[in-house]
Amino acid sequence: MKLITAPCRALLALPFCYAFSAAGEEARPAEHDDTKTPAITSTSSPSFRFYGELGVGGYMDLEGENKHKYSDGTYIEGGLEMKYGSWFGLIYGEGWTVQADHDGNAWVPDHSWGGFEGGINRFYGGYRTNDGTEIMLSLRQDSSLDDLQWWGDFTPDLGYVIPNTRDIMTALKVQNLSGNFRYSVTATPAGHHDESKAWLHFGKYDRYDDKYTYPAMMNGYIQYDLAEGITWMNGLEITDGTGQLYLTGLLTPNFAARAWHHTGRADGLDVPGSESGMMVSAMYEALKGVYLSTAYTYAKHRPDHADDETPLSCSLVSGTNTAADVSPRLLIAAST
Numbered sequence: 001m002k003l004i005t006a007p008c009r010a011l012l013a014l015p016f017c018y019a020f021s022a023a024g025e026e027a028r029p030a031e032h033d034d035t036k037t038p039a040i041t042s043t044s045s046p047s048f049r050f051y052g053e054l055g056v057g058g059y060m061d062l063e064g065e066n067k068h069k070y071s072d073g074t075y076i077e078g079g080l081e082m083k084y085g086s087w088f089g090l091i092y093g094e095g096w097t098v099q100a101d102h103d104g105n106a107w108v109p110d111h112s113w114g115g116f117e118g119g120i121n122r123f124y125g126g127y128r129t130n131d132g133t134e135i136m137l138s139l140r141q142d143s144s145l146d147d148l149q150w151w152g153d154f155t156p157d158l159g160y161v162i163p164n165t166r167d168i169m170t171a172l173k174v175q176n177l178s179g180n181f182r183y184s185v186t187a188t189p190a191g192h193h194d195e196s197k198a199w200l201h202f203g204k205y206d207r208y209d210d211k212y213t214y215p216a217m218m219n220g221y222i223q224y225d226l227a228e229g230i231t232w233m234n235g236l237e238i239t240d241g242t243g244q245l246y247l248t249g250l251l252t253p254n255f256a257a258r259a260w261h262h263t264g265r266a267d268g269l270d271v272p273g274s275e276s277g278m279m280v281s282a283m284y285e286a287l288k289g290v291y292l293s294t295a296y297t298y299a300k301h302r303p304d305h306a307d308d309e310t311p312l313s314c315s316l317v318s319g320t321n322t323a324a325d326v327s328p329r330l331l332i333a334a335s336t
Contacts, residue, residue, distance in 0.1 A: 040083040052078025061109075069109035072099050079122065088134075089125035094118055098205040106205045115205030119198060121167065132178035141171045144184035145219045145235050145247070152233075152249050152256030154283035154293035163265045163275055164237050164245050165217050169193055185220035190240065214269065216240040221247070229253045242269060256281045266303040273303040 040047045058072040079092030095118020101108040106115075126136030145164040153159040168188045175184035193212035195201065219237035226232055235247035243264015250257050259278040266273025277299030284292045 040081070046082060046084040049081045050078065051081070052076070066109045071109045072097055072113065074113075076118075077121075086128050087125070088128060090122050091120065092122040093200075094121045095202065095208075100205060104204075106207075116202040117206045117208050118202055119200050119206075119208040124173075126173075131176070133174065133176045136171075136173040136175075138171045138173065139169060141168050141173060141186070141188075142166065143168050143171070143188070143217075143219050144173065144175065144186040144221055145237055145245070147184060148221055148233070148235065148247075152251050152258045152281055153279065153295050154256065154281045154291075155295045156293070159295060160277070160279060160297040160299065162245075162247070162260050162277065163262045163268065164219060164235075164247075165214055165239065167211055168214070169212050180225040182223040183220065185218070187218040188216065190214065190216040215242050219245070233258070239264065242272070243274070254283050266301045271301075271303050272305070273301065275302070276300050 040049055054076045056074045058070055058074070060070050061067050073096070075094065075096040077092065077094035079090055082089045095116055097113045098106050098115045098117050099108055099111045100106050100114020101111050104114075120140050122138070122142065123140040124136050124138035126134050128134050143165050146166040149161065149164075149166065150159055165188075168186070169191050171186055171188035173184070173186045176182060177184070191212045191214045193209055195207050195209045198206070198209040217237060217239040219235070221233055221235035223231050223233045229252055231251045233247075233249045233251065235245070237245035237247075241264075243262055245260060245262045245265075247258065247260045249259070257278070257280045260276070262275045264272060264274070266275055277297065279295060279297040281293065281295035283294075286292050
């Protein structure tokens with residue numbers, strides 16, 4: 001997935017979005033969330049459900065290197081869900097267009113579609129106990145902390161990506177998301193998969209499966225409702241050789257905050273060091289179905305092998321210098 005860290009962006013177009021089945025659970029319109037579908041209730045025979053989403057549009061930077069250049073965000077995703085009694089499973093795929101210039105460089109704003117990138121994102125099966133505990137084995141899965149990637153961020157689509165392990169392959173995941181106390185834990189061995197071994201390949205711009213190369217790790221979180229509508233969250237990730245991530249946050253209906261510290265990664269897997277950051281976000285319903293949301297993100301990156309350590313400043317991360325990444329955003333979302 002493309003990481004977005006520019007300090008200020010505007011949604012340029014989201015003209016078309018279609019879900020194959022109606023939403024069965026109401027969610028905050030200005031908060032990141034997966035497509036909600038009606039619950040499968042049959043217990044006497046296997047039940048199947050297909051659902052998906054298509055979006056056409058993009059955004060434009062208001063400042064920086066790509067100022068006033070259009071970046072496309074067109075995507076498609078779909079999945080098949082199965083349930084039989086307490087057993088369940090899902091296979092889910094996703095993909096998006098890739099802008100390319102005349103020299104064949106990918107992810108270049110203000111250019112036309114050069115190709116497509118995509119693959120299987122989730123492929124797992126599991127068992128749900130009577131108390132709501134889910135035990136899942138997977139060939140493709142989202143880690144527990146990946147499920148919280150946008151937790152506490154009310155703005156749509158353009159939030160800062162914290163440095164936890166996200167998409168994984170062979171894994172065991174155990175969670176219980178019911179009640180006032182909730183938890184999720186995921187463990188996976190090291191991943192050695194890349195695009196050369198991909199199940200699906202869509203041409204020279206498709207590097208989707210490269211993300212499945214990662215060290216062995218375990219991550220998870222706990223959530224506790226301090227009061228109605230007020231949730232406290234704590235998360236942890238332990239990796240084999242790339243440090244640990246500590247995460248904490250607080251979520252209310254109109255305000256949220258979170259903070260994190262990674263002891264082994266300064267800028268993804270390839271840059272050893274550390275990262276510390278925090279984010280605050282707020283949302284307000286200005287009119288019926290029209291929400292104003294804003295978020296402010298601050299992250300400090302400290303590479304281990306920086307030639308010259310620069311003082312703390314309010315700027316984008318540059319090269320291997322120590323710097324701060326400050327990303328304020330103000331976005332408007334409408335709901336029907």
